[in-house]
Amino acid sequence: MAVGVLALQGSFNEHIACLRKLGVDAVEVRKPEQLAGLSGLIIPGGESTTMAKLAEKNKLFPALREFGRSGKPIWGTCAGLIFLADRASGVKAGGQELLGGLDCSVHRNFFGSQLNSFEVELPVPALASQEGGSTTCRAVFIRAPAIFDVGPSVDVLAEYPLAPGQAVEEGGSKKKVIVAVKQNNMLATAFHPELTSDLRWHSFFLKMVSNGEKGARVPGAEGIVATPADLPQSLSQVGDMPVFKEASYFSLEQQ
Numbered sequence: 522m523a524v525g526v527l528a529l530q531g532s533f534n535e536h537i538a539c540l541r542k543l544g545v546d547a548v549e550v551r552k553p554e555q556l557a558g559l560s561g562l563i564i565p566g567g568e569s570t571t572m573a574k575l576a577e578k579n580k581l582f583p584a585l586r587e588f589g590r591s592g593k594p595i596w597g598t599c600a601g602l603i604f605l606a607d608r609a610s611g612v613k614a615g616g617q618e619l620l621g622g623l624d625c626s627v628h629r630n631f632f633g634s635q636l637n638s639f640e641v642e643l644p645v646p647a648l649a650s651q652e653g654g655s656t657t658c659r660a661v662f663i664r665a666p667a668i669f670d671v672g673p674s675v676d677v678l679a680e681y682p683l684a685p686g687q688a689v690e691e692g693g694s695k696k697k698v699i700v701a702v703k704q705n706n707m708l709a710t711a712f713h714p715e716l717t718s719d720l721r722w723h724s725f726f727l728k729m730v731s732n733g734e735k736g737a738r739v740p741g742a743e744g745i746v747a748t749p750a751d752l753p754q755s756l757s758q759v760g761d762m763p764v765f766k767e768a769s770y771f772s773l774e775q776q
């Protein structure tokens with residue numbers, strides 16, 4: 522079983538490393554013909570407008586759409602989520618091409634700029650019930666999008682309760698937004714599991730791939746998502762990952 526990672530720009534190397542840690546053949550995809558023979562595809566985070574331009578330049582859109590239509594699993598993280606969405610707001614002037622297929626409305630930069638990037642311990646009960654382990658995962662949000670609404674065949678796997686006064690681009694009255702979903706053969710997360718050592722999202726996706734997933738619902742996804750009432754305890758902001766602390770420590774030492 523080989524899984525492709527769209528390798529036009531963004532965090533494709535990190536996804537490939539996670540797949541290899543799980544013993545899966547990972548293939549970099551830059552051209553339409555490289556999709557042949559793959560059982561699943563990851564579209565990484567990065568910058569969705571740039572990624573769309575590069576995909577267009579490499580004539581990838583028809584082959585990517587065909588890949589999704591054939592029922593093969595596709596997982597989009599962050600920019601990859603925007604790519605998969607049927608509807609996107611907050612896009613750059615002139616718009617951007619979307620792959621589509623995922624029945625949701627996404628705001629491209631909901632949480633703001635790079636300076637508004639953050640990490641949280643995010644409640645992920647549906648993931649934990651399938652993969653075991655903690656009922657939260659460390660979620661890294663970098664210039665992250667958010668999902669405002671989803672169609673009836675979409676399972677919501679995680680929600681983010683907005684902190685009071687949290688700076689957002691749109692929808693200031695919202696109490697929570699959706700940050701992880703699954704619809705048939707499509708999985709999407711607004712955050713970056715590939716930047717943490719928790720491999721459960723990759724393992725979750727690989728189960729979709731090995732099941733040749735076409736339309737399964739996530740057992741129990743409905744009604745077990747965290748509510749805003751869980752916020753103080755379960756959604757506390759966490760500090761930078763140790764790797765970031767070390768990097769700043771070394772750069773201070775060298776000055």
Ligand SMILES: NC(=O)CC[C@H](N)C(=O)O
Pocket residue numbers: 565566567568569570598599600601603629630663664665666
């Ligand atoms: N980390 C990310 O992938 C950020 C995505 C970014 N908001 C975009 O427009 O593509």
